[in-house]
Amino acid sequence: MTPFPSLTDLPSQLRQPAVRDLAWALLSPPLLAQTAWPQRYPLKASSWSQQPGVLADWLLSLDTDSQPLQQWLSQSSVRRLGLYYERLWQFALHAAPGIEVLAANLPIRQHGHTLGELDMLLRDEEGVHHLELAIKLYLGQQQVSGDDLSDWLGPGSHDRLDLKLAHLGQHQLPLSDRPEAQQRLTELNIQNPQSALWLGGYLFYPWQQSYVAPQAGNPEHLRGRWLHRGDWEQFAEMHDGHWQPLERHTWLALARIEERQRWSHEQFRQWLSTLPADANAQLLVRLVESPQHGWQEAERVFLVNDHWPQQPAS
DSSP: OOSOGGGTTGGGGOOOHHHHHHHHHHHSOBSBSOOSSOBOOTTTTSGGGTOHHHHHHHHHHHHHOOHHHHHHHTTOOOOOHHHHHHHHHHHHHHHSTTOEEEEEEEEEEETTEEEEEEEEEEEETTEEEEEEEEEEEEEEOTTSOSOSGGGEEOTTSSOBHHHHHHHIIIIIGGGGGSHHHHHHHHHTTOOOOEEEEEEEEEEEEETTSOOOOOTTBOTTOEEEEEEEGGGHHHHHHHSOSEEEEOOGGGOSSOOEEOGGGOOOHHHHHHHHHHSOTTOOOEEEEEEEEETTTEEEEEEEEEEEOTTOSSSOOO
16 A cells, blocks of 8 residues: 555655655555545545656656745745645645645634634545645554554654544544535535545554554554663664664655765764753664765664653543
8 A cells, every 4th residue: 555656766866855755745655554534645536646657757857946845835934744744745736637726724613713624625536525634653652562553652652543543533534524614615615525534654663572563554654663762772782873863854754864964973972972861752764875875764763761651642
């Protein structure tokens, strides 16, 4: 369940970070194969789905001149990863042949109170669609197996995969059926949208524990590992290489680092020694040299403080 399997190697050819993130959003597999609510790939009815080469050419042309994408992204100053993911999808859907974007981030209000927003409303040859888009990274809790969605927590331990899915399915998707939404949609001449979700991201497995994927998980989902701070030295001895942290806004596509940006072993040791004991989860990548493309990510791990998870979701 991977969109455009023939384009798997394309992101490694792209140099512009925002274009690589855009390609990641469009090409990466969903976290889940099965949900209680409809899932729909946003580009399902675009001619790009039947002509992946045309999509590849579009991404490569953006990599040559990314100004249209950069200009689009600059219209929002919010750095939240989820909104960035939505903005990337909006840009692609506006460009996708066979798709008409009707509205994005449409607020639904009742007596001046905002009930929520509809992420995307679009029209294609299969009808009118209300899509909820989300990007999430979850870590499998220890002392459980991983097969249940409730076993997976967000890096801050305040979010949980089953709760996120329930919120999408029980609150976000039905929002377009509420009378307040129907009135707003009628004003925009939008009728009977079909609601569906699309959930992308990564699952991170405990590094020293036999662990399974969620029963509803997509077998092709993106993955990494996680470990407590106190386990780093043992882990590093077994997984030697060039490690460095990623800033949150670069968590989507696989990292690609130029030689001048790569940290030395000493830089990493200094960073680690000054990292507070109670620091938030840090996403680290191990880099390997690529003759054509500098240094590229070979694996990613979350490094969490020794008390994680401090506040399990309930």
